Amino acid sequence: MGSNQLSSAGDVSPAGGGRASPARERRIVVGIDGSPPSKAALRWAVGQAVLTGAVVHAVAAWEYPSLYGWFAPMVDDGFERIARRTLSAEINEVLGPDRPVDVRESLVLGHAAEVLLEAAEGADLLVLGSRGRGTFARTLLGSVSTRCAVHGVCPVVIVRADGAASPAATALGVEQPAPGAVRTKDWQLSLHVVEDEDTTRVHAVLDADGNVLHSDTRSRRNPRDAPAPAVGDEFAVGRALVDLGHQLLRAGVHGATGTTEE
Numbered sequence: 001m002g003s004n005q006l007s008s009a010g011d012v013s014p015a016g017g018g019r020a021s022p023a024r025e026r027r028i029v030v031g032i033d034g035s036p037p038s039k040a041a042l043r044w045a046v047g048q049a050v051l052t053g054a055v056v057h058a059v060a061a062w063e064y065p066s067l068y069g070w071f072a073p074m075v076d077d078g079f080e081r082i083a084r085r086t087l088s089a090e091i092n093e094v095l096g097p098d099r100p101v102d103v104r105e106s107l108v109l110g111h112a113a114e115v116l117l118e119a120a121e122g123a124d125l126l127v128l129g130s131r132g133r134g135t136f137a138r139t140l141l142g143s144v145s146t147r148c149a150v151h152g153v154c155p156v157v158i159v160r161a162d163g164a165a166s167p168a169a170t171a172l173g174v175e176q177p178a179p180g181a182v183r184t185k186d187w188q189l190s191l192h193v194v195e196d197e198d199t200t201r202v203h204a205v206l207d208a209d210g211n212v213l214h215s216d217t218r219s220r221r222n223p224r225d226a227p228a229p230a231v232g233d234e235f236a237v238g239r240a241l242v243d244l245g246h247q248l249l250r251a252g253v254h255g256a257t258g259t260t261e262e
Contacts, residue, residue, distance in 0.1 A: 026054035029120045030127040031112065031144070033060065034086040037129025041159040042094045045127040049101040054124055056103045060087040061115035083107055113147040120148075126156045127165075191240065193233055200232035204240035215243040 030045040032038055042058065049056045062083035084107050091103060108115045120126040128145045149156045159165045188207040193200065198221040206213040219235035 026052055027057055027123045028054045028125045029057045029123045031116050032058050032087050032090050034090050036161040039094050040161050040163045041127045041129040044159045044165050046101055056101055058091055059106045059119045061108050061110055061112040113144045116148055117151055120154050123154050126152055126154055128158055130158050130160045200236040202236040202240045206244050213244055213247050215240045
């Protein structure tokens with residue numbers, strides 16, 4: 001992955017012969033994902049960088065699909081190559097060959113919010129495009145922009161596809177915590193386990209800030225096995241938790257491909 005190298009400014013010698021500390025590099029981090037809001041965010045970040053003399057750090061994150069986690073071996077089907085092409089194509093499309101500012105490119109394996117928060121440490125601004133996401137998925141999983149607005153250590157700006165920009169707290173209705181504060185949520189999980197001879201049934205309820213998911217599962221002892229109620233409980237509860245996890249992932253996928261403007 002190529003990136004534009006910055007030329008370092010020479011040291012300035014103040015009166016008296018001492019050497020001044022080099023000025024801190026100004027840097028604007030922008031999230032890249034190939035979407036129209038992402039392109040608008042990149043244009044806005046470049047315009048701001050021109051005004052302030054900052055460097056633009058274009059960051060794209062990529063992940064393997066979730067189905068590779070438990071049930072299949074992790075293989076490279078070109079996800080990284082696709083993400084790299086998306087990053088380069090968006091920068092070339094938005095800026096063209098004559099870039100008005102220095103642009104650095106980073107492609108990182110990991111969750112987008114975590115990648116961007118780490119990249120933005122020490123930056124002047126973090127700029128993100130506003131993405132369409134359903135209310136249910138936004139509440140359950142938390143959008144990238146919301147997580148960055150809550151946990152970011154630098155100012156966060158949200159840019160819509162039409163180019164309008166707002167501070168993250170205004171755009172998302174997020175109350176900014178005090179510096180160093182940690183925002184937490186409590187989700188309530190209830191498990192009702194019923195042992196009926198050789199069958200164990202589980203009814204699981206997940207209350208995620210008012211959005212409730214249910215799962216009903218069971219396990220049955222093989223007649224050739226010795227009675228072991230604890231083992232039946234573990235299988236039935238495990239299946240219930242896996243089912244709830246699949247419901248959460250489906251909600252996230254549905255929200256990520258929805259059209260509701262965030």
